Amino acid sequence: METVNHPQHTNRQYEEELRDLRETLLKMGGLVERQIADAVQSLVERDSELARRTIARDAEVNRMDIDIDALCLRLLALRQPAASDLRFITTSLKITADMERIGDIAVNISERALELNHEPVLKPYIDIPRMADLAQSMVKDSLDAFVNHDTDLAEKVIERDDEVDQLNYQIFRELLSYMAEEPRTISRATRVLFVSKYLERIADHATNIAEMVVFMVKGKTIKHMDKSSRP
Amino acid sequence: METVNHPQHTNRQYEEELRDLRETLLKMGGLVERQIADAVQSLVERDSELARRTIARDAEVNRMDIDIDALCLRLLALRQPAASDLRFITTSLKITADMERIGDIAVNISERALELNHEPVLKPYIDIPRMADLAQSMVKDSLDAFVNHDTDLAEKVIERDDEVDQLNYQIFRELLSYMAEEPRTISRATRVLFVSKYLERIADHATNIAEMVVFMVKGKTIKHMDKSSRP
Numbered sequence: 470m471e472t473v474n475h476p477q478h479t480n481r482q483y484e485e486e487l488r489d490l491r492e493t494l495l496k497m498g499g500l501v502e503r504q505i506a507d508a509v510q511s512l513v514e515r516d517s518e519l520a521r522r523t524i525a526r527d528a529e530v531n532r533m534d535i536d537i538d539a540l541c542l543r544l545l546a547l548r549q550p551a552a553s554d555l556r557f558i559t560t561s562l563k564i565t566a567d568m569e570r571i572g573d574i575a576v577n578i579s580e581r582a583l584e585l586n587h588e589p590v591l592k593p594y595i596d597i598p599r600m601a602d603l604a605q606s607m608v609k610d611s612l613d614a615f616v617n618h619d620t621d622l623a624e625k626v627i628e629r630d631d632e633v634d635q636l637n638y639q640i641f642r643e644l645l646s647y648m649a650e651e652p653r654t655i656s657r658a659t660r661v662l663f664v665s666k667y668l669e670r671i672a673d674h675a676t677n678i679a680e681m682v683v684f685m686v687k688g689k690t691i692k693h694m695d696k697s698s699r700p
Numbered sequence: 701m702e703t704v705n706h707p708q709h710t711n712r713q714y715e716e717e718l719r720d721l722r723e724t725l726l727k728m729g730g731l732v733e734r735q736i737a738d739a740v741q742s743l744v745e746r747d748s749e750l751a752r753r754t755i756a757r758d759a760e761v762n763r764m765d766i767d768i769d770a771l772c773l774r775l776l777a778l779r780q781p782a783a784s785d786l787r788f789i790t791t792s793l794k795i796t797a798d799m800e801r802i803g804d805i806a807v808n809i810s811e812r813a814l815e816l817n818h819e820p821v822l823k824p825y826i827d828i829p830r831m832a833d834l835a836q837s838m839v840k841d842s843l844d845a846f847v848n849h850d851t852d853l854a855e856k857v858i859e860r861d862d863e864v865d866q867l868n869y870q871i872f873r874e875l876l877s878y879m880a881e882e883p884r885t886i887s888r889a890t891r892v893l894f895v896s897k898y899l900e901r902i903a904d905h906a907t908n909i910a911e912m913v914v915f916m917v918k919g920k921t922i923k924h925m926d927k928s929s930r931p
Binding site (some may be wrong): 541655 | 769772773776780782783786787790793797841843872876879880883884886887890893894897
């Protein structure tokens, strides 16, 4: 697949563009992690101002998504990357979409926080922050695994998804019995239930990213294994 | 960006590969639509056998996702497509990821159907099938818009997302009052609530696809406009 003869300086530019892509992805990852942390903090500490700031900051996430897309398209159009770089770039295109969605979910959590902060406290949040920490670390590790081609780390991310599902199910059961005992908590409990679901989806996105890393490096797909069938 | 001189027959092959990509995407779309329809039918008609078949058929969706990825990579590696084809191929890579997720959501609906079919009927489903029809038609239209570069159709898909959000909110309110009146329905009502959320997410994926079509054709992003902040 060697076609065009690039002059030496173009190759250096190419390397720089690739590094730029990696760094922008990590920067977007950092921003998205912060969005998750702030969204959950706005809920736990009943900080509506923080929730609003988190919602507003989503525009930055979206801008980075567009920038990374443009970077990838540029690399594909002008550099005709060969095998392994090509796969890195096409995977970047997919990963940035996952991160953009994670950003949207952080907005959803902030929206539920705004609603819940208007009402009396349901109960102290204990499992939600634990789940958020887990999901956030999965996002971080999946991206680190990607830029470092580290399949061991990617596989650890995939394993941790079960823990999140477990926590989600535990929260689900707990909230159900809560609602049954105290029907006037139903509206609030349902919103907390949604937050738990949102965090589970963030972990799913991180798992998707980790699966793409394994596919990219090993060329074999471990995607789409059966997920837990719990609600 | 003309670099390599392809012989004439290679250009014809290239056209064929692009057509192949379009057709495979539409085929995957047809399969995914059917998955949505079957999942919801398994719920409405309490047909657990159909739910199980739908879950099993997800493997086909996943295979098509992998096939389309491979097709896109091949086109990028061997054909060095220029501007508009390049964007069509990179958008295909993203769209197939959305469709694969829609397939996963159809599995989730089927799983909730299996659980709900074990319990007494909560109430006749009326809005859920309406929402499913809407979501399904959005998936179909977003893909048609994509392969035909039809931004008018894409914009209609985006508009319809509000209708789905509206229905989802209506179902949410209704189920909340249901649970409050009859606490013993809470477990079932929560599962129906999840199905409603799943359908809303399918519509979101279709909206994402439609937004990518507008971006691909007009080169301007209409992504990430504020979504309804309702639960």
